[in-house]
Amino acid sequence: MDTVSPLERVLRGLAITVVILFFMFPIVWIFLMSFQTNETILRVPPSVVFEPTLTNYTALITGKLETAAGTLEIAFMRNLWNSLFLSTASVAVGLLLGVPAAYAFGRLKFRGSEDIAFTLLSFRFAPPLLVLLPLTIYFQKIGLADTYVGLIWVYQLIVLPLILWIVRGYFEDIPADIEYAYRIAGHSWFSTFRKIALPLAGPGIAAAGLLAFIFAWNNFIFALVLASADKQPVTVGALAFVTASGIQYGQVAAGIVLSIAPTFALALYAQRYLVEGLSLGAVKG
Amino acid sequence: MTDIMLNIENVDKFYGPVGVGVHAVKGIDMQVARGEIIALLGSSGCGKTSTLRMVAGFEAVSRGRIHLAGREVHMLPPVKRNVAMAFEGYSLYPTVTVRDNIAFALKAARLPQSEVESRVRDVAQMLEITDILDRFPTSVSGGQQQRASLARALIRDADLHLLDEPMGQLEPQLRTLLRGRIKHFIKERGLTAILVTHDQTEANALADRIAVMEDGVLQQYASPAEIKERPANLFTGTFVGEPPMNVFPASASVSAGEILLNLAGGLVLRYPEAEFAPEVRQSILSRGDVVIGVRPYAVHRGEGGAEAQVVANQWLGDQTHIAAAFAESTVVLVEHDRARLSEGDRIRIALKPDDLHVFDPDSGMAISHGRGLA
Incomplete structure (x- = not known):
């Protein structure tokens, strides 16, 4: 027998959503950041709309990090x-x-x-x-x-x-x-x-x-x-x-x-x- | 000379430091002959399982010695003692089938496959578990697991078989059937077995001798008949027997050629002096205060004697248990016919001298059984 009232169900759903947002936000944000350049990441206000790039991953895999000061070797x-x-x-x-x-x-x-x-x-x-x-x-x-x-x-x-x-x-x-x-x-x-x-x-x-x-x-x-x-x-x-x-x-x-x-x-x-x-x-x- | 298989010499068990910890087994002395079945009988916590586990090697012996098949074993690990054991909690290996559980020790001993199979078949048939041999322990009932555990122990060629509450989970009918079969199986093969139980019927049916234990002390070690007819002390007398023995404190005196047993409430039981042997008379009278015991089936109604008032009358289908207020206590009678008695009815009961057990009130030791000294 289901004893959960509709109000309780809504509140529960809300609570779970808040918890999921709280815990998942950093992971999702990091994931989105990994496909952006430093410029799009640092813009104010931040936005979830951007042109994705794989340069970050390429740099990691090839071991060559391009910075304003030149190319750095990373391991x-x-x-x-x-x-x-x-x-x-x-x-x-x-x-x-x-x-x-x-x-x-x-x-x-x-x-x-x-x-x-x-x-x-x-x-x-x-x-x-x-x-x-x-x-x-x-x-x-x-x-x-x-x-x-x-x-x-x-x-x-x-x-x-x-x-x-x-x-x-x-x-x-x-x-x-x-x-x-x-x-x-x-x-x-x-x-x-x-x-x-x-x-x-x-x-x-x-x-x-x-x-x-x-x-x-x-x-x-x-x-x-x-x-x-x-x-x-x-x-x-x-x-x-x-x-x-x-x-x-x-x-x-x-x-x-x-x-x-x-x-x-x-x-x-x-x-x-x-x-x-x-x-x-x-x-x- | 009897061939002694197991000799337990003055064994103590302390849980914790010797002399300080819980003293679970106190100076037990016991010998078991080859081919004998012994039952360790007692209530929970009496030390019977501790004794069994010391013999198996799962618990260290705090003091004393244990000899098995002529070898001193109390310092040996279980693997070197050559004993088989059926555990109260079954303890089957959950990862293998019932068949493999039963055959484990035989396979470890590298017996030929054909012999392993035939022995598993025999023991499984005897215990009615042939149909579950290929199932896993977790998928069979508690009673079936218990029989599988029993089979695993009985199948082995060990010097001693230890059976810890081996039939506790079985249906009464099956239990009765298997008692006979197990006894036959053990006797036919000349195995020596120690059975731990709190079920008196099981102990009486299976054992050649019963060791009654209480509070870590071996109270009596004798045949089932002797324990029933000649209990060594008040504990054995009241523990063995269903319903339990009736006991009443009494003071003994002699008057005009009669022995008077004065019970509480001014009740007096009178017996001609000649009913007791002179040494029994002497022993009882010299103490004055005694405890008398009489088994419920030896309490007779309607034959003169003292008055009692019925407080309960229960027909159990094959016998009647009547409880009656007597000597400021309760006396229980067992009759084989249905008794037409109601609560409050007055009855007269007789306690014959042949059926009286007399105990010392201080030590609890038996003084006399019937007309003879204990």
């Missing part, structure tokens, strides 16, 4: 590749370390386990700069500054706690007796972890991996401080558009569109999966 495609590589590798390492750790925290209640798990989570609380300054010095001393390995290592501060805490909830949700049943049938705990726990926690692991990927992709500060131009991801690479002759808004917008495209597509594709995955793991108190 946007390189940055894009760096983002992809750093995020994928970080999540892979994060899963490799985080999933067994999550299993241990979820299943084996050992002395201090909660403290260790909380300490790992607390990495997320600290301002990144707090870690970065000492880390920069250490990394320079041990030769990890400006290396992919060093960056992937530092990215674990972002992905590892996330994976650990989400996946741990999943492992805790699997009835322990299913694993016991497998173990008592003649299998080691490692085989039980591989054959029973991992497949059952699969959706949670996928959701955690996806979320960690997005977080890693969006990171800015670690790569800004620890990497030089050829190792920097798109988030840092976008700074190249702040040139001596002004900010290249068109290229910035195109850069943003290109850089959010993979995570946006990924999130859209796996949206239901992600929401289900994350909420399932959170059900158990």
Whole structure:
């Protein structure tokens, strides 16, 4: 039985429209900006009517940025590749370390386990700069500054706690007796972890991996401080558009569109999966 | 000498630090012979499942030792104990079919495919789950999952089979049918099994011996008949039996060649001294205060004796349960015919000395059963 009154329906529709406008406006505006020149972007008053151009995208793909002061070399495609590589590798390492750790925290209640798990989570609380300054010095001393390995290592501060805490909830949700049943049938705990726990926690692991990927992709500060131009991801690479002759808004917008495209597509594709995955793991108190 | 399959020696279980945490199992001593079926019977939280899980290796033994098939196993992981278990929550692997669930351990043991198939068929037929073998656990009913879990345990050649509430989800008719089949299956193969249950009928029907547990303590470990006829203490006496045993505090005295059991409300039960063996008389009289117990089916109506007033009369289809106010308490009688009694009717009831169980009021331990000492 439908108990929603017409007035309520209209108000709801209105509220949803406001929310959608609020959240979608920046994305749509950036998208429109990416097809405009700096002149049309900066005109007053702004307008949604313009002659679209692909010059911004061409500049990004060819790596040649035309400014009033001349042609600048930019490494946007390189940055894009760096983002992809750093995020994928970080999540892979994060899963490799985080999933067994999550299993241990979820299943084996050992002395201090909660403290260790909380300490790992607390990495997320600290301002990144707090870690970065000492880390920069250490990394320079041990030769990890400006290396992919060093960056992937530092990215674990972002992905590892996330994976650990989400996946741990999943492992805790699997009835322990299913694993016991497998173990008592003649299998080691490692085989039980591989054959029973991992497949059952699969959706949670996928959701955690996806979320960690997005977080890693969006990171800015670690790569800004620890990497030089050829190792920097798109988030840092976008700074190249702040040139001596002004900010290249068109290229910035195109850069943003290109850089959010993979995570946006990924999130859209796996949206239901992600929401289900994350909420399932959170059900158990 | 009896061949001992399982020996539980003075085992304690603490959840938390030893001596400080929750003391779930307290100094259990139990031996199970090869080929024997044992039932661990008790109410929720009595420690029966903890005991079972310590034997399986899922819970660490806080104190004591466990020997299985001549090996000391309490420090071994479950995989090395060679025990099979049917779980209360079924715990089937959701990603494989019922058939594969049942065959898992046999395949892990690398048995020939033909043997695996024939054994799965046999056990599935016995438990009436042949039609669901190719379905996934999530798509079958709770009762079917339970039988699949039971099949997964029974199919194995283990030293010990642990069955945790194996028939809780089954329909009464099917339960009755399967009890007989499961017992036959276990006995025919000479398996040794421990069954955890709170269902007395199941324990009586399946087990050679019943271990009654309460508050982590093994109260009595004996055959079903002995537990019923000679309960070791007040707990066992009142826990086992449906409806439960009637119990009344009494003070015993002797007068003019009669033993008088003075109940509350000025009610006196009189028995000629000769009805009890001298040592029973001595034991009862020396204590003075006792608790007497009598099973509902041993309370007889209309044969003289003390007066009681009916408070309820229920015909259950095959027997009548009558509750009557008696000695400032309630006495329950079971009769096999329909009783034409209404609330408020006065009846006379007799408690024969042969049917009396006398307990110490302080320790709860049995003093006598009928005319003999406990």
